[in-house]
Amino acid sequence: MLGFHVVKRKNMDWWKAWLIRGASIILGAAVCAVVIVFLTGKDPLDVFETMVDGAFGTERRIWALLQGIAMLLCISLAVTPAFKMKFWNIGAEGQALMGGLASAACMMFIKDALPNWLLIFVMVVTSMLAGAIWGVIPAFFKARWGTNETLFTLMMNYIAMQIVSVFISIFATGGSGKIDVLNASTKLGWMPSVGGQAYLLNVVIVLVLTVIMYVYLKYSKQGYEISVVGESENTAKYIGINVKKVIIRTMLISGLLCGLAGFLLVSGADHTIARETVGGRGFTAIMVSWLAKFNPIFMVLTSFLLVFFEKGAIQISQICGLNASFSDIIVGIIIFFIIGSEFFINYEIKKNAKEGGSK
Template sequence: MNKTKNHEPLFHIVKRDSLPVYKSWGIRIIAILAALIVAGVITMLLTGENPINVYLTMFKGAFGTSRRIWSLLQSLAMLLCVALAVTPAFMMRFWNIGAEGQVLIGGLATAACMITLGDKIPNALLIIVMIVASISAAAIWALIPAFFKAKFNTNETLFTLMMNYVAIQLVSYFEKLWENPKGSSNIGIINQATHAGWLPTIGNFDYLLNIIVVLALTVFMYIYLKYSKHGYELTVVGESENTARYIGLNVKKVIMRTMILSGAVCGIAGLLLVGGTNHTITTTTAGGRGFTAIMVSWLAKFNPIYMILTAFLITFLESGAGEISTVFGLNESFSDIITGIIIFFIIGCEFFINYKLHFRSSHKEVK
């Protein structure tokens, strides 16, 4: 064993008590500023561009025109919607990484109604059918892994992940089945002439309906999690299954019920995407939101109100970073680098919120 004399470690880590709110947000803001500086320096080193210009471009990319602002808000709303969907499951420690598939299935059900029932029944009825179909299809899709988890304690992470691939393959099968025009392997814009089954627009604003629906969902989810008995139960199950068992809670029921809710909200996202915005469906309709949403939810500590902020941050980064790539003629991966740096700092700063470092005190060195 080592006989050499040990030195006092340079620093050691100490857990903190809870910080006052202003301090913890202060740390987060410092982290974002630090991230911007680091990302700026890296941009300069790699591309020779002026970082201020880069950030201005980023800002313009997100807020440059009113169209861009609307499109930012639309992406924000959709991402937030999926984040709201995964939140109850995650609070229950049910790692639902199948939101991607659940959104797709919701969208597929919407498209199916639009294609098969379009112009055959009154539009108002069609929209009601679409709502019911999309929500129930996605809820069932989410219930399947929940059922197996509850009954046989299968691993929900793998199960929900695999269900994503099944959903993608289903969509691509129907893409072929309903292709339009023939031979394109694409569904194309559904009911382009009649607009049957297109969700109504409010005024002239294409995306306003989506945004309002998601805002309402945010409020609903906040109240559901914090003030309802269901929300209370799922928190108990997530915290400690033993405790849940001790108070006579039906853990299986709570797992299944919560996943139905999680799926249902994904279904709404699918409905809004297919019926409200895209009016078509492809295998990429969900666009990775099912995964990004997990980050949105975690970063906000499962608080739906904070999720508006985290979803905004991530959407802003994506659209802004995308703009950098086009304007400066950089590879698309470059925007990923910047997004990566910023998210790394944001997640990393949580460490400094929970712990503090004790550095070796200097007066000891003198001695």
């Protein structure tokens, strides 16, 4: 019987692992090229040039790219402590959306009742609280009754979306079915632009958060507790960690940051609320966090990679007259190869011996 079997690798040098990862991205790009040629009949090199152009072509595009990275990174930072604890929070979408909703509501109802700086401060606080509530509910149920957090957080997404739908249907302008840009003339509650750049403050805030999260996870006692609980709950109990407390506390942090991301999306970019405000970043963030092995610094790279391919692919689809699904296809192929490479890093494939056990 000829065949192969899969064996777990004992160890791999870090540079070999990175070589495999790099090769996988190149291979993924090659498969993308084949798909592109097949769909458009254009020279793949031209197409990649278009991609780079789509991401970096103009100053505006560069800022859009940076904003995209910052938002994705912010939500990725939010989910990371939970994932490190092996709490599968796939509810970042809903947590961020609730944060965004809180911000939008503040912009709508407070307006000039407060000075603008105080309004923004209130928006930050309410957004973070809203995200935290959405994150802590499933954590509480998990800690108290052992419910499955994956299903729970997923369902919370849908509830958040429905709440936003209700909000929109009540406050939508005219019969448009959506909420117009809020405070368009007064710019109340808008994130101030710094040096003429609307997104600069967003980017700076997220960069600072990245460093804080890195330090929190690596050097703080709470970060250490998160690692222990994630690696082995038995060990955590053995050394006297209150596992329930850590679960709730960590999801509180996760939810707070998701809420902050919602604030940044609404106050710093969209200035309105829609069901699509978070735009699936709550799910993409899971990938960013995993691919970076929960290291916030690496997450800058992985979120850049994903946003770059996304922006580039959108550019191609516009030029070649393809629809938006095209960028999903390209990003999907790249992610497939990156994730696939982890298999070859962790396992090796061996040829079967001729006959088992007959020596």
